[in-house]
Amino acid sequence: MRHLAKKPSVLLLTYLVIVSLCLIAFGVYLSEARRLIGADYTAMVTDVVRAQEDPERLRMILDSLLDSADSIHVEQLNDLLWRLPLRIQSIKTQLARSEIPPDQYQPLVEELDTINGRLPALEEATLNVNSDRVLTQAESVDLLNLGMDIEEGLAWSYSELNELLHRASADQRRLMEWLTLALAVMLLMLVAAIGVVLLMLYRLNAQREMMRRQSRTDELTGLRNRRRLLEDVGHHFQRRDRHDSPISLLLLDLDHFKQINDDFGHPVGDQVLVAFANLLLECSRQTDSVARMGGEEFAILLPFSNSLAAQRLAQRILAAVREMPMPGPAQGRRLTVSIGVAEAESDDDFDGLYHRADRRLYRAKAQGRDRAIG
Numbered sequence: 166m167r168h169l170a171k172k173p174s175v176l177l178l179t180y181l182v183i184v185s186l187c188l189i190a191f192g193v194y195l196s197e198a199r200r201l202i203g204a205d206y207t208a209m210v211t212d213v214v215r216a217q218e219d220p221e222r223l224r225m226i227l228d229s230l231l232d233s234a235d236s237i238h239v240e241q242l243n244d245l246l247w248r249l250p251l252r253i254q255s256i257k258t259q260l261a262r263s264e265i266p267p268d269q270y271q272p273l274v275e276e277l278d279t280i281n282g283r284l285p286a287l288e289e290a291t292l293n294v295n296s297d298r299v300l301t302q303a304e305s306v307d308l309l310n311l312g313m314d315i316e317e318g319l320a321w322s323y324s325e326l327n328e329l330l331h332r333a334s335a336d337q338r339r340l341m342e343w344l345t346l347a348l349a350v351m352l353l354m355l356v357a358a359i360g361v362v363l364l365m366l367y368r369l370n371a372q373r374e375m376m377r378r379q380s381r382t383d384e385l386t387g388l389r390n391r392r393r394l395l396e397d398v399g400h401h402f403q404r405r406d407r408h409d410s411p412i413s414l415l416l417l418d419l420d421h422f423k424q425i426n427d428d429f430g431h432p433v434g435d436q437v438l439v440a441f442a443n444l445l446l447e448c449s450r451q452t453d454s455v456a457r458m459g460g461e462e463f464a465i466l467l468p469f470s471n472s473l474a475a476q477r478l479a480q481r482i483l484a485a486v487r488e489m490p491m492p493g494p495a496q497g498r499r500l501t502v503s504i505g506v507a508e509a510e511s512d513d514d515f516d517g518l519y520h521r522a523d524r525r526l527y528r529a530k531a532q533g534r535d536r537a538i539g
């Protein structure tokens with residue numbers, strides 16, 4: 166992931182590939198789903214099951230007719246002969262509209278057409294049958310043979326058709342299952358792709374935020390650096406202009422810090438700087454901006470504080486530094502700080518305020534250090 170995050174072009178490419186796959190899969194799903202919606206096998210199966218009763222009924226009617234040439238049997242036969250072509254035509258139409266490949270049902274259709282073509286012969290053979298005219302033995306055998314041929318043809322066609330429809334229906338169900346699975350996988354991929362992109366955005370954002378924080382933080386002490394202090398200054402001076410509230414600045418410089426470095430080494434000097442930074446945070450308020458300006462020079466910007474409040478803070482810091490426990494080898498060494506204090510005048514900008522505080526810091530050094538001049 167970290168590896169990928171370094172290569173936005175690879176990420177973009179990966180994302181595009183995933184999205185393209187999703188779109189292709191979705192397109193296939195749409196076309197297949199549309200194709201399948203047209204095939205209503207349930208209705209066809211119902212029709213065929215009903216049609217399967219026809220050959221049985223034909224056999225029964227013919228048996229009855231050969232037993233007794235009653236006009237009711239002739240009527241029943243005529244009714245069936247009228248319905249059979251309609252049924253055959255309806256099934257052919259439904260097959261033509263279905264998604265079943267024609268080569269699979271063509272032999273059945275041909276058989277049904279043949280049967281359809283033989284129905285008039287059956288009708289003709291029973292045309293003159295009535296209670297006054299009994300069929301001869303030869304006529305009865307012909308009628309029976311013709312009837313059995315038709316009956317067997319119908320039974321075979323409908324049974325094959327029934328099986329074909331069940332196969333097609335099972336294929337349809339299987340395809341729907343695959344399509345549903347494909348859709349689920351596609352959605353998962355989409356969700357994963359979006360997740361990856363969001364995660365990357367989050368990481369990028371976190372990195373940018375960390376870099377922004379680092380660029381405005383002093384690495385050693387964790388205090389604000391000069392850049393961050395100048396940002397705060399802009400903000401506080403704007404507020405001062407709106408509300409006419411005072412702003413003061415403390416510039417602090419550790420006394421003879423070079424000596425600490427020389428006597429105990431640079432790492433101990435670093436520890437002293439960190440301890441001093443913590444002390445400044447403890448002495449100041451949340452709203453104050455405590456910054457390390459560089460080396461052993463620090464600044465505290467005090468919004469809503471006049472010179473008197475700033476002097477009081479400076480005195481507190483002077484006292485606290487004198488008492489500050491020194492790290493490890495420097496224990497027992499006394500640390501002091503010199504402070505320049507200034508309050509912004511009404512037409513002051515930050516440069517003016519800074520220079521006044523800096524001149525006073527210089528004077529504090531010149532007058533023997535370990536003091537604040539305001």
Ligand SMILES: Nc1nc2c(ncn2[C@@H]2O[C@H](COP(=O)(O)OP(=O)(O)OP(=O)(O)O)[C@@H](O)[C@H]2O)c(=O)[nH]1
Binds near residue numbers: 422426430435
């Ligand atoms: N340990 C440490 N020392 C630093 C760092 N930055 C600056 N210094 C040292 O701070 C010392 C500053 O010395 P000077 O400018 O002579 O000031 P000083 O010794 O404090 O004397 P006065 O300011 O005149 O009281 C130098 O020795 C720098 O090397 C830092 O990050 N860590």
